[in-house]
Amino acid sequence: MGKLTALQVKNAKPGRHADGKGLYLLVKPSGAKSWVLRVQHGGRRRDFGLGSLDVVGLQEAREKALETRKQAKSGLDPSLERKKAQRSIPTFEEAAGKYHEAVKGSWRNEKHADQWLTTLETYAFPIIGNTRVDHIDAPTIQSVLLPIWLTLPETARRVRQRVGSVLDYAHGQGWRETETPRNAINTLMKRIKQPRRGPGFAAIPYADLPSLMKKLNEGQASVGRLALQFLILTAGRSGEVRGAKWEEIDFEKERWDISAERMKAGEAHSVPLPKKAVEILRRTKELTGAKKDQPIFPGLKGQPLSDATLAKVLRVAGGGDYTVHGMRSAFRDWVAEQTSFPGDWAEAALAHTLPNKVEAAYKRTKFLDQRRQMMTAWADYLHGASNVLKLVG
Known part of the structure; x- marks a missing residue:
């Protein structure tokens, strides 16, 4: 039996964490987590990557480690065994189909599940569909994005996210050595400024938020x-x-209650606060002194921060031309593409209105506890806990 527990894996800090018999959980400073096995072969110690925690859980890592140790003990070279499997490495189109088949059951919106694959069929498959997933690098992905980057900017953003999901899945399956080269892609594309298409545009890809x-x-x-x-x-x-x-914050219940007059739709809204959000509030209290006649986040002369101030903070942190408002779109995309939380929960979290006011009030009340689970998973994702619980019954 290994030393690590599921909770320890979830909360692991940067560094190497031993599970026993040469199996380690490697946590990078960025929060990315992957498995590494150290074995003796040919008279020397060697490390073998077993995949990202995103797709290889604790039990599967132990099973992979056992198989690799058996290969080394029997005199086989695990790296050569992996190379023998190269002939079975799928093309991007094949990998996308396998990924879609594996995750579509967790998406409650069948229309979204269909659209997810259709987007790749239309814009990615004609260019990289026949390319093996281990041969796809940042310039290759750029070749997919360039034809639609300026003319269909929102679609280009979704294509980039979905190509990334497929390649991350391929890495977890051992079909490629690395995850999606997101930093390299951002470097290639950031100088090609996309046009703004209204207030809802310029949403940062959720994969970039951690x-x-x-x-x-x-x-x-x-x-x-x-x-x-x-x-x-x-x-x-x-x-x-x-x-x-x-006065809107209930620290005991970990909830933020916003009055109707402050809401866009004119209806009161409650936000279940994940632990990380409560921590932010406590840090703000220490910084500002939490004066009663000032907002939580005061600007000059105790007045609320300006929209321009938040935009500047985002830009200085590397947000480029992405907008503060676009963070809500990133959250909605994450719920739809990476979880099976119902869309109604996400809509309630965003305080989007329903035509039927009675139904809207009912759903706001009904989904409060469920939304707490969803917002906690969101906070875990944002802070690098790649094995957060994403599926609900």
């Missing part, structure tokens, strides 16, 4: 940095966060 949150949390704390982190964690609107008052 690194953004890490940058916001580094260095000396400021009201602006704390406010933006709180906004991302709660999926709140800019005005709701900038105008937040201490």
Whole structure:
């Protein structure tokens, strides 16, 4: 029996964490987690990667480690055995089909499940469909994005996310050595400025948010940095966060209750606060002194922060031309593409209105406890806990 527990794996800090018999959980400073097995072969110690924690859980890692140790003990070279399997490495189209088949059952929205694959069939398969997944690098992905980057910017963003999901899955299956080269892709594409298409555009890809949150949390704390982190964690609107008052916060219930007059739709809204959001509030209290006549996140002369201040914080942290409002879209995309939380929960979290006011009030009340589970998973994802519980019954 290994030494690590599921909880220890979830909360593991950067470094190497031994499970026993040469199996280690490797946690990078970015929060990315992967499995490594150290074995003796040919008279020397060698390390073999067993995949990312995103797709290889604790039990599966132990099973893979056992198989690799057996190969080494019998005199086989695990790396050569892996190379023998190269002929079975799928093309991108084949890998996308396998990934889609594996995860579509967790998506409650059948229309989204169909659209997810259709997007790749239309824009990615014609260019990289026949390319083996281990041969796809950043320039290859750029070749998919360039034809639609300026003319269909929102679609291009979704294609980039979905290609990344397929390649991460391929890495977990051992079909490629690395996960999606996101940093390299961002470097290639950031100088090609996409046009703005209205207030809902320029949403940062949710895959980039963990690194953004890490940058916001580094260095000396400021009201602006704390406010933006709180906004991302709660999926709140800019005005709701900038105008937040201490009297709206119930620390005991870990809830943020916003009055109707402060909401866009004119209806009161409650936000279940994940632990990380509560931590942000406590840090803000220490920084500002939590004066009763000031908002939670005060700007100059105790007035609420301006929208421009949050935009500047985002830009300085590496957000480029992405918008603060776009954080809500990133949250909605994450729920739809990476979890099986019902869409109604996400809509309730975003305080989107329903035509039937009685039904809307019912759903706001009914989904409060369920939304707490969803927002906790969101906070875990943002802070690098790649094995958060994403599926619900």
